[in-house]
Amino acid sequence: MTERLPLHLISGFLGSGKTTLLQRMLGAPALGDSAVLVNELGEIGLDHHLLRHIDGETVLLRNGCVCCTVRDDLGAALKDLLSRRARGEIPGFSRVIVESTGLADPVPILSTIAAEPSLRHHVRIGRVITTVDAVNAGLQSRQQPEFASQIAVADRIVLTKTDIADAGTIAAAMAQLRLINPGAAIDRAMAPDLDVADLLAEPQTSAALSAEASAWTRPSARFQAVAAHDAGVQSFCMVFDRPIDWVTLGIWLTMLLHAHGERVLRVKGLLDIAGSDYPVVINGVQHVMHKPLHLDAWPDEDHRSRLVFILRDLPRDLVERSCLAFLGLVPAYA
Numbered sequence: 001m002t003e004r005l006p007l008h009l010i011s012g013f014l015g016s017g018k019t020t021l022l023q024r025m026l027g028a029p030a031l032g033d034s035a036v037l038v039n040e041l042g043e044i045g046l047d048h049h050l051l052r053h054i055d056g057e058t059v060l061l062r063n064g065c066v067c068c069t070v071r072d073d074l075g076a077a078l079k080d081l082l083s084r085r086a087r088g089e090i091p092g093f094s095r096v097i098v099e100s101t102g103l104a105d106p107v108p109i110l111s112t113i114a115a116e117p118s119l120r121h122h123v124r125i126g127r128v129i130t131t132v133d134a135v136n137a138g139l140q141s142r143q144q145p146e147f148a149s150q151i152a153v154a155d156r157i158v159l160t161k162t163d164i165a166d167a168g169t170i171a172a173a174m175a176q177l178r179l180i181n182p183g184a185a186i187d188r189a190m191a192p193d194l195d196v197a198d199l200l201a202e203p204q205t206s207a208a209l210s211a212e213a214s215a216w217t218r219p220s221a222r223f224q225a226v227a228a229h230d231a232g233v234q235s236f237c238m239v240f241d242r243p244i245d246w247v248t249l250g251i252w253l254t255m256l257l258h259a260h261g262e263r264v265l266r267v268k269g270l271l272d273i274a275g276s277d278y279p280v281v282i283n284g285v286q287h288v289m290h291k292p293l294h295l296d297a298w299p300d301e302d303h304r305s306r307l308v309f310i311l312r313d314l315p316r317d318l319v320e321r322s323c324l325a326f327l328g329l330v331p332a333y334a
């Protein structure tokens with residue numbers, strides 16, 4: 001079977017710096033062989049001097065990237081792009097980068113890929129990068145429900161406009177991001193050493209996967225780090241001393257996502273599975289569960305299972321109680 005192409009998503013609220021970041025990415029030599037889909041709302045935003053038209057909808061960027069705008073149907077645009085690539089009508093590419101509109105909830109975009117068999121065969125979900133405007137994060141989180149979804153699903157967050165925000169505003173934005181998404185690494189767009197290609201790099205080795213899983217489930221993210229968020233979003237981590245039965249967990253998660261998938265913005269786990277010597281990482285975005293990853297080592301000496309949830313308008317104790325009852329486990333609070 002041919003390798004599936006990673007599809008990376010750049011999300012973030014209106015004006016938060018998605019296009020600016022995308023332009024920087026497309027300037028990075030390592031990302032030259034990318035196809036870009038811009039989910040259009042208003043103008044494209046890309047500098048038109050960089051573009052050379054292939055046909056009415058697809059353009060070739062100066063560095064060889066293919067770019068087209070998507071008005072309604074991302075799935076159809078992606079299929080079209082893939083079939084034209086297969087026919088040799090457009091240059092080859094080894095990743096797809098989608099810039100979503102600032103008002104989009106990113107989850108339906110991810111679901112489109114995961115749910116559509118003809119796409120799933122060729123494309124897999126890569127990284128979700130969310131840009132956050134440090135100046136306006138407070139206001140947007142109070143007023144815009146998409147804001148929390150965009151933060152919750154991020155693997156990496158890029159904080160923009162720190163050059164025009166004061167220290168207190170930046171600290172407040174950081175604290176807010178940590179409440180919604182305790183695990184994603186946060187970079188500053190203005191940091192001189194920001195490697196934009198690295199934002200899309202997926203952890204390849206067991207050690208890198210393990211380090212990332214450990215960041216998601218670090219002690220400060222455990223039970224005490226719960227906070228009701230303005231948009232009804234809360235994150236918490238359950239920790240278990242005893243090994244978890246894989247099949248039972250799978251059934252429980254399936255039931256949870258079936259009943260409340262819309263409200264389970266994110267679930268991540270670093271799990272001690274009964275009968276397995278090594279940990280398993282699970283990662284889900286609402287109804288979409290990624291393939292579990294088997295690590296060949298624990299990140300540290302703490303070998304307890306940890307399950308992180310980011311919920312919207314779903315009481316935490318409902319999830320906790322049903323999980324504990326189903327798995328027949330007692331959580332460790334330490």
Ligand SMILES: Nc1nc2c(ncn2[C@@H]2O[C@H](COP(=O)(O)OP(=O)(O)OP(=O)(O)O)[C@@H](O)[C@H]2O)c(=O)[nH]1
Nearest residue numbers: 013014015016017018019020102160161162164189
């Ligand atoms: N000062 C400053 N301005 C920035 C930064 N990032 C982006 N901008 C500016 O913010 C404005 C909006 O940036 P865009 O990259 O177009 O934002 P966007 O998220 O693509 O916007 P939409 O497509 O409307 O959702 C532009 O004028 C950028 O130059 C930053 O880190 N600092």
